[in-house]
Each structure stands twice: as structure tokens, then as C-alpha cells.
Amino acid sequence: MKLQGKHIVVGITGSIAAYKAATLIRCLIKEGAEVQVVMTPAGKEFITPLTLSTLTNKPVVSEFFDRRDGSWYSHVSLGIWADLLLIAPASAATLGKMAHGIADNMLLTTYLSMKAPTWVAPAMDLDMYAHEATQNNLSVLRERGVHIIDAGSGFLASGLEGKGRMAEPEEITAEVIRYFKEGATNVKGRHDDAPLHGKQILITAGPTYESIDAVRFVGNHSSGRMGYALAEVCARKGAAVTLVSGPTSLPDPVGVKTVRVVSALDMLAASEAVFAQSDIAIFSAAVADYRPATPVEGKMKREALGEELVLRFTKNPDIAATLGHKKRSQQLLVGFALETTCNEEEALRKMKVKNMDLMILNSLSDQGAGFGGATNKIALLSATSTKHFPLKTKEEVATDIVEAIIEKIERI
Secondary structure, X not given: OOOOOOEEEEEEOOOHHHHHHHHHHHHHHHOOOEEEEEEOOHHHHOOOHHHHHHHHOOOOEOOOEOOOOOOEOOHHHHHHHXXXXXXXXXXXXXXXXXXXXXXXXXXXXXXXXXXOOEEEEEOOOHHHHHOHHHHHHXXXXXXXXXXXXXXXXXXXXXXXXXXXXXXXXXHHHHHHHXXXXXXXXXXXXXXXXXXXXXXXXXXXXXEOOEEOOOOOEEOOOOOOHXXXXXXXXXXXXXXXXXXXXXXXXXXOOOOEEEEEOOOHHHHHHHHHHHHOOOOEEEEOOEOOOEEEOOOOOOOOOHHHHOOOOOOOEEEOOOHXXXXXXXXXXXXXXXXXXXXXXXXXXXXHHHHHXXXXXXXXXXXXXXXXXXXXXXXXXXXXXXXXXXEEOOOEEHHHHHHHHHHHHHHHHHHO
């Protein structure tokens, strides 16, 4: 019962994904949460209030008052009662109205009155989701502190396939549990500590894959977990985070704009697109140093290759160094150095050459550190000091790194 005693308002809008709300409510209640549903009029066209009130043992709120007896539903009271407002699914129309303060239904007035944090799980067709207007609305909401549970990719109701699917109820529930466990809020649900509020942060994470042919690539064993953990910690502390991720199996972090890329050149282009607007950049990706000079179109046939395959490689750009040389005076940049030994001199050299403010050193010689695992052991270097940390989970390491960043920017 990991959500015992938590009051959660679940908002449901006019999206075919509204059917998932029933499973989401069951998951939340199973973990001990008390759930109150607030629906838009369009939401009732996709799932019945009777179904939802049966699951929650509470009347569903949709109108401002009960037409039978005139009793008033107070959106202000709901805003005080709740520990979290979770709008799932959130349609394009509702996101637009939230971004522009349009309060033309009970859910939107509840949002505008909400004392607790607000989360939204967008759900719509791929073209609507990708449209500049929708993405601008999401950016506005993110900057105001709304947590965005990014849409997933897959088969859509239109028959098309792409990004726009609402996150699965079990994934949303897991994120809610983690939020209340790690992102400790006060009784009203507000964060007492958001030291990165208003900061734009770029984070690179994961490996890059460099194509040999249509099916083969050169890569490394990075899982991306360190960068994803950093993104989640930064978002919890109030930042607007853009995570540029190489290929990983990790779900998109809650409240983070995730840009998926494949190669080093892709990652550089996606990072350059947001770097100038970023206050902080953390380069945790394990970028391939080289790529095949002439990738083969289609699939090479083993039978035609003979006993040896000889490849010619060309150097990839160093993303941290490339952007480090474009650094503005008020930007703070953090690099990573993975070495086979605890070579502080080499980490300091990289920090200077790449124009970083902080460098995170970890060594493959330390048991439990490096690629693929759930733990890491780091040294945090600045121009004037070095601090060593014991072996910790990557989530704990991320917290240590972000705390060091906060301490650094407070002195700038």
C-alpha cells in the first residue's frame, strides 16, 4: 500500500485512451490511494461515469453543480484536498486550454485552483502530438512546473503508428509511487525545495550506434541509466529538462522532454538545437569516438565477405568539447570521464580542454562502477577541488551530482 493516505484527483478528457483510466484508477486504489475523478464533458463520451464511480466509490465530478438538487461541486475544495492532480489522458484541447488559462469546464477550473502538483499524460494521434502548437503548449506547462508523462510510440486508434499513445497505467502508477517516495512533498503536495526552478537543462545519455550496414553497428555497453537518473532528479528539483538519449530500453523520465537519437551526429544536432537556451548542460552520454567511414546500404552478405572484414573508420565530433567551446559565461557545463583507472590528472585535462566546470570521473577498475550496472562510484572534480564518493546506486549518485551543481550555481 505504497500510496496509503494519498488523495489523487484523476482528470479524464475526451480521448480514446480514456478506457485506460479505469485500469489506472484500479492501480492507484490498489496501492492505497483515495481517488476522485473529474471528467470533461467530452470524456464522458469515451467512458461512463458509472464505471468510474463504481471503481472509486465516489460520484464522478463533471459539472459545476448537480442539476437534480442544485448542490455545488467546489473546484477550490478539490484543489485543497488533493496531493496530486493527474490528468490521464490529457487531450490536445485540454493541454491548450491549460496553457492559456481557459476555464470552461470543471476539470480546468480544478487545475487552476490546484494547490498540489499537476501531472499530465498526453494522448492523441501522432500528427497532433508532433504539431508545433501542441509541443509549445507542453513547453509552457513544463516551464510552469507541470510534470509531463511523455507519450509513447505504437499503434494508434487512427490506424497509424507513431508517438502519441498514453503511457501505460502501470508505468504511471510506478512513477506516482516513486514521486511520493523520493520527491517528498508537504501536506498540500507542494515541493518545499525547487532550487532549479526556471533553469533549462540539457542532458545527454546512453550510447550511440554507428551503422556498418543496414543491420550492423558499432556501439558500447552504456545503459543510459546514469543520464536518465540525472534527468529525473533535475526535473524533481524544478528544472525544465531536455534529455537527448541514444538507444536504450529505459522509459522516458517523467516531466522530461526526451529526444531519441541513434548516432553521434544525430546526438550533436539534437544537442546543438537546445544548447544556446540551456543554463546547464550535463554530458553523460557514452558517444562513440569513431564511425564507419562508408556505411553500406542494405545488408552485407557474409558469404561475399571472405575470411576477413576490414572497416575504415572516421572520427566523430566530441560533443562535449564542441559545445564547450560555444559556452556562454553564465552557462555551467558538466562532463563525464570514464577511465580504466582512477586517473584524476586525465579527468582534469579533459575538463580544461572541453571547457567544463565540473568533471565526473569513474573508473572501470572500481567494482560496481561503469556501464550497465545499477551502481556507480565517482569522483567529482572542479578546478580547485576533488571529492570522492563511495559506491552508491546511480539514482543516489545523480542526487550527489545535482546537489554539487546547485552549490556551484549558487556561487556564480
